Structure formats: C-alpha cells, structure tokens
Amino acid sequence: MNTQMTVELAGYRLPIVIEPVNGAYQATSPVLEGFLVLADTLDEVLALAPGVARALLEAMQDKGVEPPIPIERLHFPARVEVLIPA
Secondary structure, eight states: OOOOOOOEEEEEOOOOEEEEETTEEEEEOSSSTTOEEEESSHHHHHHHHHHHHHHHHHHHHHTTOOOSSOEEEEESSOOOOOOOOO
16 A cells, blocks of 8 residues: 655644743744733643634735745655644
C-alpha cells in the first residue's frame, strides 16, 4: 500500500505564551498583537487558541493588514508536533 499523498496544507505556526492568572489560564502571542485566550483550564486554552487566532488573522486580512507571520505549507507525509497533556 502506498501511503504517499500529494495533498498540500497551508497554515500559520503561532507561538503562544500560557500563564496561570487568578486561578485560570491566559494565552498571548509575542508575534500576533491582540491574541488573547482566557480559560479555566489548560485544555480549554489549547482548544480555543486556534479559533481565536484564525478569527484575528481573518479580521486582519479583511482590513488589508498583512499578517505578521508567514504561511507555512505542509506536503504529505508531514511531520508535526502535538502537545499531549500527561
């Protein structure tokens, strides 16, 4: 069986900083101004972060503002890292 695919996926790689704040967790990004996620658990922060970033990037593009981070393209098979809480 051949597992090679010719699919291409484009997206952004966004570094975030997660900190405990008043019994909750806050995520910000040093490269994407305005990015902020506040949630009760770390799992919630990680689940919400991609949607918040996507909405912010789309709003920037709608206003004609170039996103401050480049689009990355993945070709399959691709190697990616996933954070799995212990």
